[in-house]
Amino acid sequence: MIKxxxxxxxxxxxxxLKIEELRHLSDGKDLNISGxxxxxxxxxxxxxTTIFSKLTPWQKTLLARHPDRPYTLDYINILAEDFIELHGxxxxxxxxxxxxxxxxxxxxxxxxxxxxxxxxxxxxIRRNFGQPHSEGFRKARRLMELAExxxxxxxxxxxxxxxxxxIGAEERGQAEAIASNLMTMSKLKVPIISVVIGEGGSGxxxxxxxSDSLCMLEHSIYSVISPEGCAAILWKKNGDLKHEDFAxxxxxxxxxxxxxxxxxxxxxIIPEPPxxxxxxxxxxxxxxxxxxxxxxxxxxxxPAEELVEDRYKRLKKIGxxxxxx
Amino acid sequence: xxxxxxxxxLTTERKIKIPEGLWVKCNNCKEIIYKKELDKNLKIxxxxxxxxxxxxxxxxxxxxxxGSFIEMDPGLSSDDPLNFRDKISYTxxxxxxxxxxSLTEAAIYGEATIAGHPVVLVIMDFSFxxxxxxxxxxxxxxxxxxxxxxxxxxxxxAASSGGARMQEGIFSLMQMARVSAAIARLKDxxxxxxxxxxxxxxxxxxxSFAMLGDIILAEPKSLIGFAGPRVIEQTIKQQLPGDFQxxxxxxxxxxxxxxxxxxxxxxxIAKIIELLT
Ligand SMILES: [Zn+2]
Numbered sequence: 197m198i199k200x201x202x203x204x205x206x207x208x209x210x211x212x213l214k215i216e217e218l219r220h221l222s223d224g225k226d227l228n229i230s231g232x233x234x235x236x237x238x239x240x241x242x243x244x245t246t247i248f249s250k251l252t253p254w255q256k257t258l259l260a261r262h263p264d265r266p267y268t269l270d271y272i273n274i275l276a277e278d279f280i281e282l283h284g285x286x287x288x289x290x291x292x293x294x295x296x297x298x299x300x301x302x303x304x305x306x307x308x309x310x311x312x313x314x315x316x317x318x319x320x321i322r323r324n325f326g327q328p329h330s331e332g333f334r335k336a337r338r339l340m341e342l343a344e345x346x347x348x349x350x351x352x353x354x355x356x357x358x359x360x361x362x363i364g365a366e367e368r369g370q371a372e373a374i375a376s377n378l379m380t381m382s383k384l385k386v387p388i389i390s391v392v393i394g395e396g397g398s399g400x401x402x403x404x405x406x407s408d409s410l411c412m413l414e415h416s417i418y419s420v421i422s423p424e425g426c427a428a429i430l431w432k433k434n435g436d437l438k439h440e441d442f443a444x445x446x447x448x449x450x451x452x453x454x455x456x457x458x459x460x461x462x463x464x465i466i467p468e469p470p471x472x473x474x475x476x477x478x479x480x481x482x483x484x485x486x487x488x489x490x491x492x493x494x495x496x497x498x499p500a501e502e503l504v505e506d507r508y509k510r511l512k513k514i515g516x517x518x519x520x521x
Numbered sequence: 522x523x524x525x526x527x528x529x530x531l532t533t534e535r536k537i538k539i540p541e542g543l544w545v546k547c548n549n550c551k552e553i554i555y556k557k558e559l560d561k562n563l564k565i566x567x568x569x570x571x572x573x574x575x576x577x578x579x580x581x582x583x584x585x586x587x588g589s590f591i592e593m594d595p596g597l598s599s600d601d602p603l604n605f606r607d608k609i610s611y612t613x614x615x616x617x618x619x620x621x622x623s624l625t626e627a628a629i630y631g632e633a634t635i636a637g638h639p640v641v642l643v644i645m646d647f648s649f650x651x652x653x654x655x656x657x658x659x660x661x662x663x664x665x666x667x668x669x670x671x672x673x674x675x676x677x678x679a680a681s682s683g684g685a686r687m688q689e690g691i692f693s694l695m696q697m698a699r700v701s702a703a704i705a706r707l708k709d710x711x712x713x714x715x716x717x718x719x720x721x722x723x724x725x726x727x728x729s730f731a732m733l734g735d736i737i738l739a740e741p742k743s744l745i746g747f748a749g750p751r752v753i754e755q756t757i758k759q760q761l762p763g764d765f766q767x768x769x770x771x772x773x774x775x776x777x778x779x780x781x782x783x784x785x786x787x788x789x790i791a792k793i794i795e796l797l798t
Contacts, residue, residue, distance in 0.1 A: 359747065361747075399694070
């Protein structure tokens with residue numbers, strides 16, 4: 197059941213409400229009404245397809261943050277029924293903005309790690325809106341090293357506004373924690389497969405996504421800075437920024453899956469059902485599964501040394517936009 | 522990440538009332554200092570030991586043996602992959618920064634000797650777009666690390682940066698991963714890597730190569746962190762303690778090895794190289 201409609205989803209929402217009302221009226225007995233319902237349903241499907249085929253980067257940003265959008269644990273619960281969550285960084289605490297553990301995905305034993313946002317006010321706060329502290333990144337690193345020891349591929353789900361900007365995070369070395377993850381991931385001797393499922397927010401997203409296969413859901417985003425942050429730096433009108441400023445910034449940043457695919461920064465785009473991932477979590481999870489299995493198949497026979505060497509080569513290619521003056 | 526612009530505006534405001542040229546006001550103790558005296562003192566305030574920001578060229582002069590530096594790949598430049606435009610286009614902004622700074626990018630790299638020790642050296646310059654890291658800075662760090670690995674020379678990187686270069690979008694973010702991967706290859710059996718942090722070092726630079734040194738040194742009172750102090754203040758809605766994100770704060774929390782005065786920097790680096798290699 198969809199609880200929240202974004203502005204551009206409202207025409208769809210209104211239509212769905214009408215269908216709901218008609219259903220309530222008819223109990224399926226009145227043939228005239230059920231014909232009408234069928235017509236409206238077709239219209240709703242078409243509307244979803246048209247609206248979602250031409251979303252702007254800013255609309256995609258809002259969609260990537262949609263309160264009904266599936267989060268990491270939603271996918272884990274579908275993809276790995278035997279998942280056992282593991283906690284803590286062994287140094288300071290357990291950061292609930294990142295979850296991780298072990299399980300099997302279609303007979304493949306793997307380690308799964310991802311950013312975790314919360315649903316509902318209480319849970320949102322408990323998950324710190326998906327913004328990890330240093331200990332979250334260190335927990336992730338610990339689990340990656342566990343994966344390496346037991347030769348298990350690592351699957352990561354990316355969905356964070358960014359690393360948390362706070363006093364404690366700085367005191368406990370947010371920068372060092374992220375940097376160490378980047379280094380560890382670059383030479384981890386097992387396959388790493390990353391999927392951006394919502395917001396890929398800057399360094400906090402990157403700290404879980406140095407990988408052999410990096411894919412994005414169709415309506416997810418990945419950016420060096422949020423459109424709001426970018427707009428504030430570029431066009432600060434005494435803090436009086438509007439949606440159109442954020443939209444301009446989102447355009448300029450080239451943060452959509454389609455942009456990143458064109459730049460060859462990611463390997464593939466995973467399709468979402470018409471109307472977005474939140475319309476059909478199972479179907480979205482199925483699409484993610486297909487991609488994970490494909491990547492696993494490709495990577496699991498590669499010798500560790502070759503894997504690490506290829507990962508380095510992949511990274512080195514990004515940012516080839518250089519010329520000699 | 523790119524909080525440095527606001528901060529820059531702050532410093533310019535503070536400087537407004539000082540007559541151009543002869544005198545400068547210390548950012549820390551607010552003392553008016555004769556500029557020539559400051560220059561002679563390696564831009565360290567003679568009253569309070571505050572270390573003023575210095576250019577890559579000035580840092581080069583105080584760090585390496587006279588005439589020993591051979592710059593590598595000075596012509597690397599960005600071709601504006603995003604076609605980014607704010608008030609002016611990114612290409613125009615780069616050109617303006619090149620004119621203003623007589624640098625081609627926010628970092629230079631090459632080979633030099635430090636008290637006779639051959640090294641590979643990267644020096645960042647905050648005056649070029651806030652020392653921000655885009656593809657070119659990333660590429661220079663990668664090439665420097667690879668050069669160090671090839672030659673066995675110690676790698677020295679003097680960082681000073683506001684973080685990632687927003688105008689290069691995802692490409693600037695990915696530089697964090699690239700440089701960290703290049704540094705990772707030095708870790709197991711490669712040469713020594715000394716990271717030198719100066720005021721300010723933030724964002725994607727701190728959260729990549731700057732925090733990955735075998736040895737990490739910092740200049741006194743330098744602001745060093747991940748998130749900029751403004752962003753943190755806006756997030757937590759309270760004022761930050763005075764020493765927050767200073768080099769002394771990082772030392773206290775265990776994230777750097779030593780705080781070293783600018784005057785002692787060359788000697789200290791040479792000594793560390795002697796003791797470890
Ligand atoms: Zn002073």
